[in-house]
Amino acid sequence: MINRVTVYCSSSAAIPKKYFDATRALAKALVANNIEAVFGGGAVGLMGALADTMVAGGGKIKGIMPTFMKDVEWAHPLVTDFEFVPDMAERKHRFLIDTDALIALPGGTGTYEELFEAMSLKRLGKFHHPIVVLNTDGFYDPIKAQMQKCIDEKFMHPRHADIWTVVDEPDQVLPSIRETALWDADAIEFATLRE
Numbered sequence: 001m002i003n004r005v006t007v008y009c010s011s012s013a014a015i016p017k018k019y020f021d022a023t024r025a026l027a028k029a030l031v032a033n034n035i036e037a038v039f040g041g042g043a044v045g046l047m048g049a050l051a052d053t054m055v056a057g058g059g060k061i062k063g064i065m066p067t068f069m070k071d072v073e074w075a076h077p078l079v080t081d082f083e084f085v086p087d088m089a090e091r092k093h094r095f096l097i098d099t100d101a102l103i104a105l106p107g108g109t110g111t112y113e114e115l116f117e118a119m120s121l122k123r124l125g126k127f128h129h130p131i132v133v134l135n136t137d138g139f140y141d142p143i144k145a146q147m148q149k150c151i152d153e154k155f156m157h158p159r160h161a162d163i164w165t166v167v168d169e170p171d172q173v174l175p176s177i178r179e180t181a182l183w184d185a186d187a188i189e190f191a192t193l194r195e
Contacts, residue, residue, distance in 0.1 A: 002177055004036040006095045008114045009046035009105035011074075019106050022136040023049045025170035026103070031059035033174060038099060040091070041065035043076040046105055051076045064094045092117055101130040101177040106139040122163050123156075125187035130180035131164040132173050140166060157190045 009023065023046045030037050031054055040047050041063025054061045055078045062081040065074065070084055085091050092114055095102075104115045121127040133140050144166055150156045163183070165176045 002033065002035050002100045002174065004038060004099050005030065005101045005103055005177070006038045006099045007050060007103045007105065008095075008107060008111045009039065009050060010107035010111060011040070011042040011045040011047050012108065013044040013048070015045070015106070018137055019046060019139075020049045022134060022170050023105055024053045026050070026105070026134065026173055027053035027059070028057060029170060029174055030054065031057035034060075035174075036060040036062065038062045038064060038095060040110075041069070041075050041079060041082060043074060046107070048076060051079050055079065064091050066091055096121070096127055099129060101132060101180075103173055103177075104131070104133045104140075106134075106136055112143075119163050122183050123160060123187060123191050125183070125185050125189075125191070128183040128185060130177045132176045132180075133164055133166045134170060134173055135166045135168050154193050157193055159190055 010019070027037070027050050037050065037054060037059070039050055039061065042048060051061055061079055062083065063076060063079045064083045064085060066087050067084050069075065075082060083094060085094060095114065096118065102118050104111060115133070118127055118131055122131065135141065151158055151161055165180055167173055167176050
């Protein structure tokens with residue numbers, strides 16, 4: 001059963017409409033399934049679209065934000081459940097606590113940092129839940145190719161292909177989470193390749 005998910009996504013308001021449409025569709029699915037979303041707390045970009053849609057639909061959403069971002073008024077004004085933390089490292093840590101899955105939408109370096117840290121922790125057996133990437137209009141195709149190159153050239157074990165699941169449409173996200181088994185707690189045993 002999915003009760004709570006963490007959503008990584010962009011704070012840019014200048015990106016193409018297709019990414020906003022996909023974010024709103026995902027938010028509506030979360031609300032319809034009574035799933036709480038935890039996000040970065042931002043008021044604009046995909047973060048803002050996620051929160052706007054969930055609040056409008058009566059959904060439950062929580063923001064986690066470093067205090068310095070609150071101080072420059074980045075916090076979403078309609079989100080009532082907020083946790084303010086000292087820094088970005090603590091924010092990333094809090095994103096991984098008590099969540100049933102991670103969902104990555106298109107984003108920039110902040111989204112990549114959050115996603116790759118979670119994938120690294122999963123590789124080491126320190127995070128066990130599904131990581132689902134919404135690949136709207138092929139946004140993550142270059143990263144998919146790079147990850148496969150890492151496996152092909154033995155920087156990673158073939159089993160590491162299962163660290164994440166990449167889907168193309170918002171309506172595939174929740175089924176993918178439900179179908180993904182918990183990651184092996186002993187994953188550290190194959191975290192690195194040995195000849």
